[in-house]
Amino acid sequence: MKAPYYAVIFTNQRTEEDHGYSEMARKMEDLARQQPGFVDFERARGEIGISVSYWKSLQDIADWKANTDRLFAQEKGKSEWYAWYKVRICFVEREYGFSK
Amino acid sequence: MKAPYYAVIFTNQRTEEDHGYSEMARKMEDLARQQPGFVDFERARGEIGISVSYWKSLQDIADWKANTDRLFAQEKGKSEWYAWYKVRICFVEREYGFSK
Numbered sequence: 681m682k683a684p685y686y687a688v689i690f691t692n693q694r695t696e697e698d699h700g701y702s703e704m705a706r707k708m709e710d711l712a713r714q715q716p717g718f719v720d721f722e723r724a725r726g727e728i729g730i731s732v733s734y735w736k737s738l739q740d741i742a743d744w745k746a747n748t749d750r751l752f753a754q755e756k757g758k759s760e761w762y763a764w765y766k767v768r769i770c771f772v773e774r775e776y777g778f779s780k
Numbered sequence: 781m782k783a784p785y786y787a788v789i790f791t792n793q794r795t796e797e798d799h800g801y802s803e804m805a806r807k808m809e810d811l812a813r814q815q816p817g818f819v820d821f822e823r824a825r826g827e828i829g830i831s832v833s834y835w836k837s838l839q840d841i842a843d844w845k846a847n848t849d850r851l852f853a854q855e856k857g858k859s860e861w862y863a864w865y866k867v868r869i870c871f872v873e874r875e876y877g878f879s880k
Contacts, residue, residue: 687789687870689832691822722791724824730832732789764879770787770870779864 683772685719688741690731692765699760704751711747716740734772741769783872785819788841790831792865799860804851811847816840834872841869 694701712721712733717740723731735741752758758765794801809821812833817840823831835841852858858865 683868687787687868689787689789691832722828722830724826724828724830726824726826728822728824730822730824730830732791732830732832758878759880762878762880764877766877767875768783768787768872769874770872772868772870774869775867777864777866778858778862780859780862 683775685772686735686738686741687770687772688733688735688744689768689770690729690733690765691768692729692731693727693763694725694729695761695763697760701761704761707751708748711751712744715744715747717743738769783875785872786835786838786841787870787872788833788835788844789868789870790829790833790865791868792829792831793827793863794825794829795861795863797860801861804861807851808848811851812844815844815847817843838869 709721709723709731712718717736719734719736721731721733723729733744735744809823809831812818812821817836819834819836821831821833823829833844835844
């Protein structure tokens with residue numbers, strides 16, 4: 681997709697134990713992919729985890745947040761999964777790339 | 781740092797061999813950290829790699845790009861390190877977080 685669109689950068693530090701985290705992370709990504717306005721989802725984990733989801737509009741992001749908040753409430757909750765996290769809502773102004 | 785500021789999301793797929801990649805990646809991060817306007821740098825790698833650098837202004841990003849382009853030119857070059865990559869220049873509109 682060509683810019684402009686939106687990105688949600690979710691950076692986090694996990695807690696030691698799993699507490700059903702992997703299952704929840706899969707659900708969160710599935711929720712995103714099924715939702716209107718979804719563009720893409722990328723994730724990687726080293727010392728910290730970074731997930732970036734891309735969306736057509738801020739309203740799509742608000743809707744996704746409402747869904748993930750419900751998921752967090754149903755499940756054990758963020759304080760068992762994360763030592764810390766940070767969410768940044770961004771407007772993608774420009775993009776370029778390289779591919780073999 | 782409180783928003784607004786800028787983010788560069790660099791998503792990539794590595795090639796099989798190292799070709800001096802680790803050394804170059806360290807240099808790129810060092811260059812960023814020494815540069816005016818630098819805010820933060822986060823990175824993680826799983827099946828793909830995601831690095832996000834944060835900057836005070838678009839001009840800071842342009843300056844950093846000029847420096848990394850020089851680095852790429854000096855070194856073996858991007859086609860030996862990456863199967864593909866994508867760069868997204870973003871305006872961070874809003875942020876929130878959680879910390880234990």
